[in-house]
Amino acid sequence: MSFNLKPLEELLKEIRACIICKGQLPDFPRPVVQASVESKIVIIGQAPGQKVQHSGIPWDDQSGNELRRWLGVSKEQFYDDKLFALVPMGFCYPGKGNSGDLPPRSECAPRWHQSLMAEMKDIRLIMLIGQYAQNYYLRDIKNTTLTERVRDFKNYLPSFLPIVHPSPRNKIWQKKNPWFEYEVVPFLRDLTADIIQLSSI
Structure with a gap:
């Protein structure tokens, strides 16, 4: 019953019922999020793609496969909310633009992120994936x-770790910046493994 719900469960229920952008989205709002009070790694992404919007499962696409490869984790680990919170900048699919998906809706992060972060009591790392997450969370760095x-x-550790978005569209960026695969990905895997190992003790 609702009066037995913990604050985070109530907040997630409220987020998933949000329809403030109704009429401004290509589909009926279906906010996609994963979090627990025990989440260790918070992944701040962009916004669900159309496939994720239909499945309701965050990062359930090619970008998610690549992200899990970078992290060195299985799907079972990735969808364990005690390990990973999956929090997009925009919780619903924003629609298609001229060169890919439209930017995340600007209403979501200011409305929900601070409250979500406050309820996760054991965050060890916040990953900022792509320019929208980084521009929001690192806005004081000009x-x-x-x-x-x-x-x-x-330079952003231990609080944040900014990385490029794992979208297939960013393969060109990765070819121009091969140091990412050789330097950042191994570091990310080791850091993720350390956090997961510590959380199991």
């Missing part, structure tokens, strides 16, 4: 590009 932030990722 005049830096996505490439500069990802290249200098250690």
